[in-house]
Amino acid sequence: MTSSSGPFVASLRVYEPLAAFEGAEREHWDRYVEQGPPLSAQAGVALERAVALHAMVGRRLPEVGEHAHVLEVDGVTLLSPWRTCVRAQEALLDFCAELPDLVADAFAPGLLLERAEVELDRWRAEHGSTTAHVLTETWQVPLRWFVLVDPEERVVSLGEPVEPSGAPLRRRTGRSLVYRTPMSRARRRVARALAVLRTAVDDRSVAEGLLDLGRWLEEFHPRSLVELDYGDLVYLLDDAELTQDESARDMAHALELLAAGDGGEAASAYGRMTARMAALQAIESAN
Numbered sequence: 290m291t292s293s294s295g296p297f298v299a300s301l302r303v304y305e306p307l308a309a310f311e312g313a314e315r316e317h318w319d320r321y322v323e324q325g326p327p328l329s330a331q332a333g334v335a336l337e338r339a340v341a342l343h344a345m346v347g348r349r350l351p352e353v354g355e356h357a358h359v360l361e362v363d364g365v366t367l368l369s370p371w372r373t374c375v376r377a378q379e380a381l382l383d384f385c386a387e388l389p390d391l392v393a394d395a396f397a398p399g400l401l402l403e404r405a406e407v408e409l410d411r412w413r414a415e416h417g418s419t420t421a422h423v424l425t426e427t428w429q430v431p432l433r434w435f436v437l438v439d440p441e442e443r444v445v446s447l448g449e450p451v452e453p454s455g456a457p458l459r460r461r462t463g464r465s466l467v468y469r470t471p472m473s474r475a476r477r478r479v480a481r482a483l484a485v486l487r488t489a490v491d492d493r494s495v496a497e498g499l500l501d502l503g504r505w506l507e508e509f510h511p512r513s514l515v516e517l518d519y520g521d522l523v524y525l526l527d528d529a530e531l532t533q534d535e536s537a538r539d540m541a542h543a544l545e546l547l548a549a550g551d552g553g554e555a556a557s558a559y560g561r562m563t564a565r566m567a568a569l570q571a572i573e574s575a576n
Contacts, residue, residue: 296427297521297569298334301434303422303472304360304367309510314416317355318368327359331465334520337373360514367514369422375412376421378405420508428573429566432540432559433499434517436482437475437506438468440538447528466519466531472506475515479503482544489547525569536562 310318321327328336333356340353358369382405385393393402448464479499486496506515523531543558 296338296573297525298338298425298427299430299520299522300330300334300516300518301424301431301437302330302358302369302516302518303506303509304358304369304514304516305422305510306512307366307368309513310368318357318370321355321357322359322366322368328356330358330518330520333358333371337371340373362514365512369516371423372421375409376423378409379421381405382409418508420505422509424505428522428570430517430519430522430536431498432536432562432566433502435537435540435562436478436499436544437502437515438470438478438517438537439474440535440541442468442470443535443537444468445532447531448523464523464531466523466534468517468537470515472509472511472513472515476503476506479506485544485548489550489552522569525572534565536565 307315307318307322327333336353336356353371353373356371356373358371360367360369381397382402385397385402388396444465444467446463446465448462479502483496483499483503486499487493490496526534539558539562543555543562546552546555546558
């Protein structure tokens, strides 16, 4: 099985209720929802990838309209804006900030970086924040993301075979592995995990990534929904691997063992998650 060309991406999304948006932005999203069904998560990721590739070849910023992932939950409309341009501007500036000017210019000309800074300043002036509703990672799911979800919130779909006329079977449509949880539960789980880590682990740096994740969640409406989506990574796993991926259960078990003082068994549970992600990253190296 295969997906579209390019890196395989997992996503962590926050869906806020429509009521969380104000002014002109609220009006935009009202119209957006009224216009009919939005792009699916898979179609959205594919479009962002195509736009990003086109921008990279042309050494310019990506250009895509203001889209959002949309869910209806118990009669409430929830949105996760893509913020593609804002995310790309921040990523470009952060990346180039770590490079010598001569090297950075090979990736992006100075005028492009200046434009990105101006556009970000404009966005902050209009919206007050550049906090992204979507975090992405290529070739793996960051293990700290599994702290946010419960094993019972996992939904797997193996998808339906797609076999173009005269062509061998190559992929499946509708294939997915997704967790969804209310924001309140995600925040409580982060708080509990941080308490365990601070008590059981001497190295404070171990909790830094999770602490940053908790701060990110605090930026959103308390009635939001958090979604962990394996995205394209499902195409790197066969049916057995997909259905048997219990990383959230392993994370919960590892934290329980750590809280009980059983560091050895906790390390074994954590090791199972690490091995799964290492296998996916190995495919990138093979490519």
